[in-house]
Amino acid sequence: MTTTRFAPSPTGFIHIGNLRTALMNFLIARKAGGEFILRIDDTDPERSKEEYVDGIKQDLEWLGLHWNRVERQSERLDQYAAAADKLRDIGRFYEAFETPTELDLKRKKQLNMSKPPVYDRAALALSEAEREAMRAERGNGVWRFKLDHERIEWNDGILGDISIDAASxxxxxxxxxxxxVLYTIASVVDDTEMGVTNVVRGSDHVTNTATQIQIMKALGATPPAFAHHSLLTGPQGEALSKRLGTLALRDLREQGIQPMALLSMMARLGSSDPIELRMEMAELIDGFELSHFGAAPTKFDVADVFPMTGHYLQALPLAKVADQITALGVPDDLAEAFWTVTRDNITTLKDLDGWWTLFRDGAEPDIDDEDKEFVAQAMALLPEGPLDTTTWKSWTGAVKDATGRKGRGLFMPLRKALTGQSHGPDMSGVMPLLQVIKAR
Structure with a gap:
């Protein structure tokens, strides 16, 4: 069975970069009829917070990325300890005591000698007595996995054939x-014991994947199929990392972005497939092909998601937005007309509030000096009685006959006088919604 996972650290809220990883793994699992695991990487007790765990779940639920089960790495420490013991037993795990300063000096020296800045394995030469002396002086050391210095190769689901020299x-x-316990071994143990068959993550993990493949094989496990998607950049190709804090999913939700608009973009961004709005998750699942994605950095502009949100909303029936419209105070008998009139003139549902305020309270008229007399004459001709969808045509016809104006010179001043705007919905639909004028 195909099994994928999304393994966020609960040290912050999910941002747009995390979403790409979560979505790809979700789509792979769902397309194959498999399992999607939400695995909380909470092995760092100081930085991990429950509010972020809750936030991660809320964001995924908002998007419709429903998981089959939740795992928490903080509850699996015994399994990681057992794996560490096995690595020690087979001679692939050793303790090292260098301080960060000492390691930095070693790296600089190697770079000055035009050598790759890799750990020199000095700790392997320590005798047991020397290790005990180091522990007494510095405390416990770190535990390093001893790589076999050979080429590590795999066929990447996006990048193709990868070959990395472990000696580098x-x-x-x-x-x-x-x-x-750090992510590298925790992830190896989890992927192995949870039966994960496919792992998609960012291209910044390629080297990490190479080492994990060796660790898995050392533990007698078969590595999953790995794929590494390109990293997102800003619209001008700039690094997105500095802006990720402003691209948290909860912030996008607060701005009115619709989940299917965002998912439609992220499910195709960086692939050879065109970005097209989909109304249902099933459409994204059916059309997803990991092999269509490329290795080049992928530009992302959050501004592009807003028009897609607008297009998504325009296709919705009243039933899908009835609660939001009722919450504005729109009377039930006007709800259908209100949605019909406004939905082509909004980007997010937040825009509905402005339209209802205009219809309910009226707008500040925008009347040019040269149109004041004309507008006054036209308003005097506005018929009494209930306004309906025929009122605009009959009224402007009467104004045209009385003033001789026509075309833009007739319609624009009247629109601006009634709505305060030069653009907007068809006035035939607007007239029945203008509560102030209806109450004259």
Whole structure:
């Protein structure tokens, strides 16, 4: 069975970069009829917070990315300890005691000698007595996985054939001196024991994937199929990392972005498939092809999501937005007309409030000096009685006969006088909604 996972750290809220990873893994699982696991990477007790766990779940639920089960790494520490013991037993795990300053000096020296800045494995030469002396002096050391210096190869689902020389990579630290288990080994153990078959993540994890493949094989496991999507940039190709804080999903939700608009974009962005609005998740699932994505950095402009949100809303029937319209105070007998008139003139549902305020309270008239006499004459001709969808045509016809004006010179001043705007919905639909004029 196809099994994928999304493994966020609860140290902050999900942003647009995280969404790309979550969505791809979700679509792969759903297209294959498999499982999608939400795995909370909470092995760092100081930085992990329950409010972020709750926030992650809320964001995924808002998007419709429903998981089959939740796993928490903080509840699996015994499994990680068992894996560490196995690595020690087979001679692939060793303790190292260098301070960050010492490691930095080593890297600089290697770079000055035009050598790759990798850990020199000095700790392997320590005797047991020397290790005990180092522990007494510095406390417990970090635990590093001893890489086999050979080429690590796999066929990446997006990048194609990958080959990395393990000798060019430092032996990864899997457990810190304070005992905290790091992501690299926790993920290996989880992916193996949870039966994860496919892993999609950012291209900044390629080297990490290489080391994890070796760790998995050392533990006697078969690595899943890996794929690494391109990283997002800003619209001008600039690094997006500095802006991710402003691209949190909860912020986009607050701005009125609709989930299917965002998902429609993110499910195709960076692929050879055109970005097209989809109204249902099933359409995204059926059309998703991981192999269509490329390796080049992918430009993302949040401004592009707003027009898609507008198009999505325009296609919705009243029933889908009835609660929001009722909350504005729109009478039930006007709800259908209100939605019909406004939906082509909004970008998000937040825009509805402005339209109802205009219809309910009236607008500040926008009348040019040269039109004041004309507007006054026209308003005197506005018929009494209930306004309906025929009122605009009959009224402007009467004004035309009385004043001789026609075309833009007739319609624009009247629109601006009634709505305060030069553009907007068809006035035939607007007239029955103008509560102030109806109450004359």
């Amino acid at each position: 990579v430092s032996d990864p630290v899997l457990i810190r001196g304070d005992g905290q």
